[in-house]
Each structure stands twice: as structure tokens, then as C-alpha cells.
Amino acid sequence: MEPVRAADDEVIAELEESLQESGRNDLYPYQAIVLTSFGGPEGPEEVMPFLRRVTAGRGIPDERLADVAEHYLHFGGKSPINDQNRALVEKLRAELDRRGLPVPVLLGNRNSEPFLTDALRQAHEEGMAQVLSITTSAYSCYSSCRQYREDIAVALDTLVGEGRTLHVDKVRQYWNHPGFSRANARIVTEGARQVLDGGGRPYLVFVTHSLPVAMDDTSGPGDGEGNLYSRQHYELAAVIAGEASATLGTTLEWDLTYCSRSGPPSQPWLVPDVNDHLRELSARGVEHVVLAPIGFVSDHMEVVFDLDTEAMETAEELGMQLLRVPTVGTDSEFVMGLVDLAIERAAEARSEDVEQPTWPGSEPRPSICEPGCCPNLRQARPAACGSD
């Protein structure tokens, strides 16, 4: 939205009028929220079509695809992600109701039904033209930020082709919004406390999705230092370890690791892999690990397979005690944080002064991405919610 000039009575009168029409709420000008996510298969017959959609033109080797198909089939061909997102939608709705904000929450996926384009079409059919996107990913890189912005651009473009004009904004990447970061700190602290209470000495192993090194190198603003994805995770892991140590009165050692590597073996991805690292820790005499999946928002396939199945097997082989703590999922502090972020973004859209709480106290990511931020290294494509 254009900033309101104080002297322009006409503009102010217009804004007042639309505020009246909208019922004057803290989410004005947004008429709907769309939870924007990855999607996943819901049955065995959906696994291969889903995987083909995810990997179209991405150079993922066939063996890796067959492997990943196995992971899904191991769970009856159903990913947990859609149920988890539906539960999050319900929780968001309840929190919005609690605050007297009568705004619908839709789900729109990249790779499975309900697709983002269909969700936005439905919003338009119901008379909504200004929609706020909250993605299920907290950090900054092409996969977790710009790719969703490209999805939004494609959806809006398709809908314009049908004569439907919508506007979509998104909330800032929320890795350091307290609703996400503090909820993770509490969860990790509780896990470490449990190990201490059982007489063990907890070692914190933080874990996130691996990326091609080139994607991490180029993550963040084009004129920035790069490696924003790994730096965000490192910074959050460090403050959580510090906070848990202070709360529990003992210095906890910790490391950041990666899981779910894909791509050809010749392509370097972020390391250490969580399994390799568990082996190394075991060789150093570590017996009790708290595995904290701070890179993920819910317990989807990467978590239940790559961590609860594979990493757990590694730990069993090593005779290590591994406690995998939950993701934020539908945790109340997290859900309240998402609603706070939506309200913050709406105030920003109304050109009001906004408070942008952060923990750790590094800068908030902008809700409108900088030009060239987190680039698509394969091909430049239009992206919404940015200044490029």
C-alpha cells in the first residue's frame, strides 16, 4: 500500500471508508490468510506424481527418487504434513477468534492439493482481494523463501489470466521471531532437563534441512555476506544452547548438523550430516543426545523418517541415547507468534510504525525481500512480495 500523506484528506477519507467496510480490525487490509506450504502425498498412488512435481527439472538422480518414494511408502504413502497443516489452520483460526479477528485461513500448497492457485481462486470467488501469506518455513534461502514467492507469482499470474486480480503480501521470515525461537528454546530446554533428570549428560545436536552449498552461499540479500541460511541456524542454535544452559545451571555443549541431503553426489551440500556427526560424537564418548529439529516447523517426513527412523537407527547402533524433541507444530506460543506476525504485517501495510520483536536480537528479515535476495540459481523467474 502507498503511505498515507497527512495532508491528503481525500486519501484519508477513502481509507476511513474502507476501514469501515472491512469492520476495522487489526488485520486490515487483509481479508484472508493463506498458510502457504510444501504439500505431500496422502496415499500410495499420490507418491510418484508428488515426487515428480517436486523434482521436475532439478537433476535429482533416479536412485534418490526411488529411495525417497520408499520413505513415503514406509508410512503407507501418506506424509504427515497435510494433517499437521490442517491442525495449524484450526489453531490459527481459534487464536484469531480469540482476538476477535474474523478472517478466514486457507491452506495453499506447492506440490499437492489444495494447491495455492486453487486456494487463492476460492478466496477471490468469496470476494477477497487482499490476502496475507504465512509460509511453513522460517529461514532464508531459495527453497524456504523465494521459491514460495515464485509460487505466489505463478498463482497470481494464472488468476489474472482468468480475470481475477488479487494482491498477496507475506509475513517476514520468522526464524528470529520470539513465537518461533522462544518456543524452540523452551522445547529444547525441556528435553535437556529430561535427560539430566534421568542422570544423563545431554549434548545438544541441532538439525536442519541440508542445502546445496551454492544455495546457502547465495542465501540472503544480493549485496549481503551470503550464507544467511546457515548463519541464521547457527545464531539461533547458539542462543538456545545459552538459554538452556542458563536455565538448567550447567553448560551444555552443542553443534549444528544437517539432514535430508539429496542431489547428485558430485554436488556439495551442507555438512556435517546428522548421522555422521552422531558417529563422531559417540567416538568422543558422548552418550546422551538431545536432537533438536529447529529447521522444521512440523514433524513432517524429513523429521519422522530422516530423524526418527534413520538417525534413531544410527544412535541405536552406537548405543547412544537419542531424545528427538518436537518441532513447534501447533504449540500455542508459536501459533500466537504467527498471529502477532500477521498483525505486524498488516500495520506495516497501513504504513504505521511497527514493532518488530526479535530473539536473537539480530535484524528482522524484511517482509518485502530485497532485489536479488535468495536467487533461483537455475533460472530467473518472477517472484511476488519483493522489490525486484
Ligand SMILES: CC1=C(CCC(=O)O)c2cc3nc(cc4[nH]c(cc5[nH]c(cc1n2)c(C)c5CCC(=O)O)c(CCC(=O)O)c4C)C(CCC(=O)O)=C3C
Ligand atoms: C530448505 C528446505 C526445506 C525447509 C523449508 C520448507 O519447508 O519449504 C524443505 C522442506 C520440505 N521438503 C520436502 C520434501 C522434499 N524435498 C525435496 C528436495 C529438496 N528439498 C530442499 C530444501 C528444503 N526442503 C532442496 C534444496 C531439495 C533438492 C531439490 C530442490 O532444489 O528442490 C524432495 C525431493 C526428493 C529428495 O531428494 O528428497 C522432497 C520429496 C517436504 C515435504 C515433507 C513431507 O512430505 O512430509 C518439506 C516440508
Ligand SMILES: [Fe+2]
Ligand atoms: Fe525438501
